[in-house]
Structures are given as C-alpha cells and as structure tokens.
Amino acid sequence: MAAGEGYAFFSTPIGECGIAWRGDAIVGVQLPGATQAQGRARMAGRFAHLHEATPPAWVADAMRRIAALLEGEADDLRDLPLDMSAVPEFNRRVYEISRGIAPGRTLTYGDIALQLGDKGLARAVGQALGHNPFAPVVPCHRILGAGNSGTGFSAAGGVATKLKMLEIERAQLGGEPGLFD
Structure with missing residues (x-):
C-alpha cells in the first residue's frame, strides 16, 4: 500500500x-x-x-x-476534494449539480435532468445517483422523485434513511415549510 x-x-x-x-x-x-x-x-x-x-x-x-x-450542521461539503477519475462523465455532471444543493433544500430528478438540458434524462439521473460513490458528500438524499416524493435510495434502510437524513437537515421544499414542520 x-x-x-x-x-x-x-x-x-x-x-x-x-x-x-x-x-x-x-x-x-x-x-x-x-x-x-x-x-x-x-x-x-x-x-x-x-x-x-x-x-x-x-x-x-x-x-x-x-x-x-449528519447531526444537523449546515455544511455543504462542496470543498471536499473528490477523485472522480473512475466516474462516468454523465454521472460527474449529475454529482456536480447535486453538490450545489444546500443542506435543507431539495431538487427532483426532473429538476436535475432539466439542468442537464433534457427532462427525459430523469431516469438516467436516478441511475447515476444510485451509483453515487460519495454519499453524503454528493448529497443524493436531497434529490426527490416527481411531486417531491421520497423515492429511490440505495443505502441501507432505503427511503427511510433518505427521509431521516432530510429530517436531520430540516429539509425545505422551495419556500414551503420543512418536510417535518
């Protein structure tokens, strides 16, 4: 080594x-x-x-x-250096957008797809996030399904873990009260 x-x-x-x-x-x-x-x-x-x-x-x-x-401190971790040399280019683009989501905020898979230039890429965004090797530094838990549904999370505990992480961050959906207010 x-x-x-x-x-x-x-x-x-x-x-x-x-x-x-x-x-x-x-x-x-x-x-x-x-x-x-x-x-x-x-x-x-x-x-x-x-x-x-x-x-x-x-x-x-x-x-x-x-x-x-994971205790609730609002740190976006964006400055942590990640080696993405083994990550496919599309996934890198998804991860970069994801890293821009502040703690307590969310986007949908479709929102990220639109930022990539094609709403039809929402499933591909989900697949890229399912292969995220940097969670929670790349905060895939902050990406929700259509209608802000808590779908799709590959970590142990699945969606329950995703929702727990969002609860810790006192997540807000746009200008609305937090998910858990």
Whole structure:
C-alpha cells in the first residue's frame, strides 16, 4: 500500500460510515450498512486495493464534517476534494449539480435532468445517483422523485434513511415549510 491511501470508519448519528482516500482526494464515502459488519465488509470489497488505515489530518477533518452534517450542521461539503477519475462523465455532471444543493433544500430528478438540458434524462439521473460513490458528500438524499416524493435510495434502510437524513437537515421544499414542520 502506498503512503497516503487507505480507508477508515467513523461514527455518525445514523451509524458507522466509511471513507476512502488516495493522495489528496476522497475516492469513496459510504453510508452505514444494515449492520456494522455488513458496512465494513462492503467497504473492504469496494476498496480491496486499499487497507484500513489511520486517516491523515485532512481526512479526519472530512470525517468530522460529515458526522456534523449528519447531526444537523449546515455544511455543504462542496470543498471536499473528490477523485472522480473512475466516474462516468454523465454521472460527474449529475454529482456536480447535486453538490450545489444546500443542506435543507431539495431538487427532483426532473429538476436535475432539466439542468442537464433534457427532462427525459430523469431516469438516467436516478441511475447515476444510485451509483453515487460519495454519499453524503454528493448529497443524493436531497434529490426527490416527481411531486417531491421520497423515492429511490440505495443505502441501507432505503427511503427511510433518505427521509431521516432530510429530517436531520430540516429539509425545505422551495419556500414551503420543512418536510417535518
């Protein structure tokens, strides 16, 4: 294993998350698994070329910030460096738009499709978000189905986890009161 790469786990209000890094960029972030053992096995499988390691200071700070976000702190995490070299170009575009959604705000798959230039891309947007290797740094939980429905979330717990994360952020739909007000 080269210096400056590895993965680590950290506690958050929704469970144990994982983060992987190489050099000066994050190569993956993972929301909790159904169990801690499943989450750890998934991380080891996703990053078989890396080993669990003590994170450098900048990764430890990212871990702290992600945990704080999942406690309700309004941090968009946009400045965290992500290595998207293995991510398809379309997905990169979707992730960049997604990263622009502030905590407590939401868009729909169709909104993102329109920003990409074609409302017909809504399903492709959903598929890209289903392969998001950086949740919640790329906040796929802030993207809802048509009519602001809480559909589609591939993390353990599915839509219930998505809604919990939105509840933590006191999510608002446009100028309306929060989802949980």
